[in-house]
Amino acid sequence: xxxxxxxxxxxxxxxxxxxxxxxxxxxxxxxxxxxxxxxxxxxxxxxxxxxxxxxxxxxxxxxxxxxxxxxxxxxxxxxxxxxxxxxxxxxxxxxxxxxxxxxxxxxxxxxxxxxxxxxxxxxxxxxxxxxxxxxxxxxxxxxxxxxxxxxxxxxxxxxxxxxxxxxxxxxxxxxxxxxxxxxxxxxxxxxxxxxxxxxxxxxxxxxxxxxxxxxxxxxxxxxxxxxxxxxxxxxxxxxxxxxxxxxxxxxxxxxxxxxxxxxxxxxxxxxxxxxxxxxxxxxxxxxxxxxxxxxxxxxxxxxx
Amino acid sequence: xxxxxxxxxxxxxxxxxxxxxxxxxxxxxxxxxxxxxxxxxxxxxxxxxxxxxxxxxxxxxxxxxxxxxxxxxxxxxxxxxxxxxxxxxxxxxxxxxxxxxxxxxxxxxxxxxxxxxxxxxxxxxxxxxxxxxxxxxxxxxxxxxxxxxxxxxxxxxxxxxxxxxxxxxxxxxxxxxxxxxxxxxxxxxxxxxxxxxxxxxxxxxxxxxxxxxxxxxxxxxxxxxxxxxxxxxxxxxxxxxxxxxxxxxxxxxxxxxxxxxxxxxxxxxxxxxxxxxxxxxxxxxxxxxxxxxxxxxxxxxxxxxxxxx
Numbered sequence: 001x002x003x004x005x006x007x008x009x010x011x012x013x014x015x016x017x018x019x020x021x022x023x024x025x026x027x028x029x030x031x032x033x034x035x036x037x038x039x040x041x042x043x044x045x046x047x048x049x050x051x052x053x054x055x056x057x058x059x060x061x062x063x064x065x066x067x068x069x070x071x072x073x074x075x076x077x078x079x080x081x082x083x084x085x086x087x088x089x090x091x092x093x094x095x096x097x098x099x100x101x102x103x104x105x106x107x108x109x110x111x112x113x114x115x116x117x118x119x120x121x122x123x124x125x126x127x128x129x130x131x132x133x134x135x136x137x138x139x140x141x142x143x144x145x146x147x148x149x150x151x152x153x154x155x156x157x158x159x160x161x162x163x164x165x166x167x168x169x170x171x172x173x174x175x176x177x178x179x180x181x182x183x184x185x186x187x188x189x190x191x192x193x194x195x196x197x198x199x200x201x202x203x204x205x206x207x208x209x210x211x212x213x214x215x216x217x218x219x220x221x222x223x224x225x226x227x228x229x230x231x232x233x234x235x236x237x238x239x240x241x242x243x244x245x246x247x248x249x250x251x252x253x254x255x256x257x258x259x260x261x262x263x264x265x266x267x268x269x270x271x272x273x274x275x276x277x278x279x280x281x282x283x284x285x286x287x288x289x290x291x292x293x294x295x296x297x298x299x300x301x302x303x304x
Numbered sequence: 305x306x307x308x309x310x311x312x313x314x315x316x317x318x319x320x321x322x323x324x325x326x327x328x329x330x331x332x333x334x335x336x337x338x339x340x341x342x343x344x345x346x347x348x349x350x351x352x353x354x355x356x357x358x359x360x361x362x363x364x365x366x367x368x369x370x371x372x373x374x375x376x377x378x379x380x381x382x383x384x385x386x387x388x389x390x391x392x393x394x395x396x397x398x399x400x401x402x403x404x405x406x407x408x409x410x411x412x413x414x415x416x417x418x419x420x421x422x423x424x425x426x427x428x429x430x431x432x433x434x435x436x437x438x439x440x441x442x443x444x445x446x447x448x449x450x451x452x453x454x455x456x457x458x459x460x461x462x463x464x465x466x467x468x469x470x471x472x473x474x475x476x477x478x479x480x481x482x483x484x485x486x487x488x489x490x491x492x493x494x495x496x497x498x499x500x501x502x503x504x505x506x507x508x509x510x511x512x513x514x515x516x517x518x519x520x521x522x523x524x525x526x527x528x529x530x531x532x533x534x535x536x537x538x539x540x541x542x543x544x545x546x547x548x549x550x551x552x553x554x555x556x557x558x559x560x561x562x563x564x565x566x567x568x569x570x571x572x573x574x575x576x577x578x579x580x581x582x583x584x585x586x587x588x589x590x591x592x593x594x595x596x597x598x599x600x601x602x603x604x605x606x607x608x609x610x611x612x613x
Contacts, residue, residue, distance in 0.1 A: 021516040029421055029433070032414040032487050039484025040440040043451035050450065057450075104345065107338050114339070120599065121346040124353065127591040129545035129563050132584040136352040139359060139577065145371040147355060178349065190534065194500065224496045231492075235442045242548075261446040266552075272450055279447040290442045294435050 044283065051276035061273075068277035079278070082255040085169055086285075089176070089256070090237040097177035098233050101184025106214065108185070109192040119189065123182040134246025137162065137175055165253025172244055172254060180236060184229050191225030192218065227293060234289045238282060257282045353588075360384065360581035367578060383582035387569060393586060395558065396565035402475050403550075403561055404543045407482040408536055414483070415490030415535075416528065420520045423495040424506055434495055441488025445548055452481065456553060468556070477553040478561075482543050490535055497531040498524060537598045541591045562587055 017025065051068055055061045072079055104122055108115045125133070140147050141161035149158040161171050195218055203213040241258040244250040250259030257278055264275030359372055361379040387393070418437060422430040459471035466474035501524070509523050525532075547563040554560055569583040 018515060024515070024517045024520075025421060025425075025427070028414070028417040032418050032437070032491075033433070035414075035480070035484045036437060036440050036487060038455075039452065039481055040443060040448060040488070041436075043448040043455070044440075044443050046451035047447045104342070107342060110338070112335065112338060112342075114342075118342045118346055120596065121350050123595065124592065125349060127541045127545075127595045128353070128588050129547075129566070129591070132356070132566075132588050135577075135580060135584050136356050139355055139372055139581070140352055145367060145373075147371075147373045150371050150373040178352075182349070186534075190530075224500075228493065228496065231438075231442065239444050241446070258444055258446050261444075265446070265450055276447075276450070279444065282444050283447050286442050286444060287439065290439050294438065 047276045047279050047283070050273055051280045053273045053276075055272045057270045057272050064273065068274045071274065072277050072281070076260075078255045078260055082257045082260050085254070085256050086238060086240075088169065089173060089240055090234055092173040093177060093180055093233045093237050094230075097180040098184050098229060100177075101181040101229075102188050104181065105185045105188035105192055109189060119185070123186050125179045126182040126186070128179070130242035130246060133175055133179065134243055137171065137243075137247060141171060162247055163252070168247070168253045172240075172247065175243055176236070176240060180233070183232070187225055187229055187232075188222070191222045195221050227296065231290065231293050235286065238286050238289075356581045357585055359578050360585055362578060364576050364578045383579050384586065387579055387583040387586055391565050391569045391583065393562065393565055393583075396560060396562040397590070399475070399559055400544055400561040400563075403478050403482070404540055407479045407486070407543050408539045410479075411483045411486045411490055411539060412532055412536060415487045416494055416525060416532065417520060418487070418491045419494035419498055420524050422491070423498040424501075424519070424524060425516070434491065437488040437491040439488070441485060441492070445485070448485075449548075449552055453552060472553060473555045473559070475559065478549050481549045481553065482546070486539055486542070490539065493535060494528065494531060497528060501527050533598055537595055540594055544591055562590075 050061075052063060052065055053061045054064045054067075104118075108119055138146075141149075143149065143158040143160050143163070146158070146161070148161065149155060152159070159167070162168050199217050199221070200213055203217045208216065239258060240256055241250075241262070244254040244256060244259060245262070248254055250256055250263075261275050261278045261282065264271045264278065355372065358376075359367060360383050361381070362376050363378060363380075363382075366377055367374070415437075418433065421427050422434045427433075453472070456472040456477050457470055460469060461471055461474060461476065463469060466476060468474055471477050471480075505523060505527075506519055509519050514523065544561075545563055547561070550561050550564055566580075566583050566587045569580060
């Protein structure tokens with residue numbers, strides 16, 4: 001209550017900012033906005049425009065209307081598998097890797113010994129470059145001297161973990177989860193640390209067991225972290241590119257929308273218009289998710 | 305949210321007395337299980353990395369004969385020396401620093417101010433601004449590549465800024481793209497964080513006549529240290545590990561950052577996995593060190609509990 005009156009009082013004051021304040025605001029808000037328009041939104045809009053054209057990057061640009069989209073949906077065999085793989089990737093990170101990261105954070109947050117050590121080790125993969133991850137996938141999963149096949153003892157008839165189009169997507173999702181889990185865990189750990197311990201104590205006094213305390217008391221206060229983790233999970237899944245590209249250039253079972261875009265834009269054919277059309281599909285899906293999240297955020301902020 | 309927390313703790317008059325009481329004994333039974341589980345997870349997580357280190361210490365002939373999962377005859381650092389000298393890694397490390405350090409600092413500074421304006425000043429259109437930045441960061445990079453490439457080729461720079469005379473093929477291009485792209489993420493995270501800071505501190509400063517800059521630089525930013533440290537770690541890692549932007553916007557191989565040098569190594573010695581392993585470990589080392597060093601600061605900041613005014 002006192003907060004509300006304070007804010008209202010602030011609004012009533014007509015001269016909230018001095019001239020110097022406005023100069024500071026103008027410069028330090030203007031610069032990042034300008035940069036974001038030039039680097040992100042401008043090019044994104046330009047890509048939408050290009051998706052209705054036919055262009056090889058050098059010659060003239062021809063307006064072709066919705067032809068690119070029609071070709072994409074009807075005549076491009078890699079499109080629907082890529083959509084399916086992207087959705088599977090979202091589901092895997094969201095239903096396996098993210099909850100696993102939360103579980104690890106909760107276990108480590110209980111104040112057990114060596115928690116710093118566990119935390120550091122689990123976070124470690126996040127800081128590795130994808131060149132390293134792709135390389136390690138080959139060391140582990142290769143057919144010749146790969147560790148997994150050696151351990152399984154099937155050198156005579158090795159499983160082609162990275163080449164078999166029924167298996168390789170799962171291996172890639174595992175590799176992606178290897179990095180994703182640690183990231184999620186660190187975010188949740190930060191969130192859990194800021195949960196008021198008195199809340200948990202109060203719940204304990206009221207006779208709640210650990211599980212009840214977590215789901216009824218702790219988890220609801222983690223809402224801001226949940227939103228961030230949700231966004232990161234979906235976006236990482238939609239952006240997945242480097243790992244599959246490092247392994248087999250995103251072919252033979254590893255088709256993803258991001259790979260198809262790259263193939264069409266910087267590949268030999270250089271079909272910029274067509275590649276842009278795929279980019280717009282990915283853009284649409286991404287924006288769909290992010291708008292949902294932001295609307296939820298907005299509602300949450302209003303309720304407060 | 306902070307209001308909720310406070311009212312709860314105030315309502316529970318019992319809590320102060322509990323604070324002094326001895327900590328409640330936790331159930332002993334589950335503890336060994338937890339340690340066992342976490343140790344197993346840790347082992348699984350670190351195994352691939354240890355394997356790469358192990359492979360890098362052994363001659364290729366040996367692993368080619370016995371496989372990577374075998375007992376070593378001979379261990380040496382020879383591959384590290386070879387990987388470092390053969391690909392000229394020192395130069396690429398320098399390039400990475402030239403790109404990543406300014407990119408991280410400027411990103412955090414600009415993002416912190418936007419987040420401050422959006423979440424602390426209640427400026428008009430703040431929410432729209434937040435959405436503008438957040439959504440921008442979530443766009444897939446592939447959507448932006450072609451128009452940016454065309455644009456950067458058209459921007460001329462004086463020779464003392466870029467020896468290519470254009471924005472294309474200069475450090476500026478990669479720095480700018482990284483800042484422009486990452487600011488959105490940092491704005492989102494920092495505004496979330498700043499919303500948990502108590503309003504009263506800022507209100508007190510305003511009463512004392514503090515301007516916007518003072519409210520931002522002297523009052524809000526110091527409270528954000530844990531969040532800034534965490535973000536700096538993440539951002540440095542991402543910019544360090546990124547090779548898409550550098551590959552697209554830099555054509556002179558001498559200007560490439562380190563991650564691309566591993567790409568060169570992969571091309572030159574693609575049959576010798578053990579040399580590649582040594583190169584990979586060298587490339588991975590700086591981000592691991594940065595994390596381990598900043599982690600202390602990060603956790604210290606978090607345990608200070610900046611959300612409690």
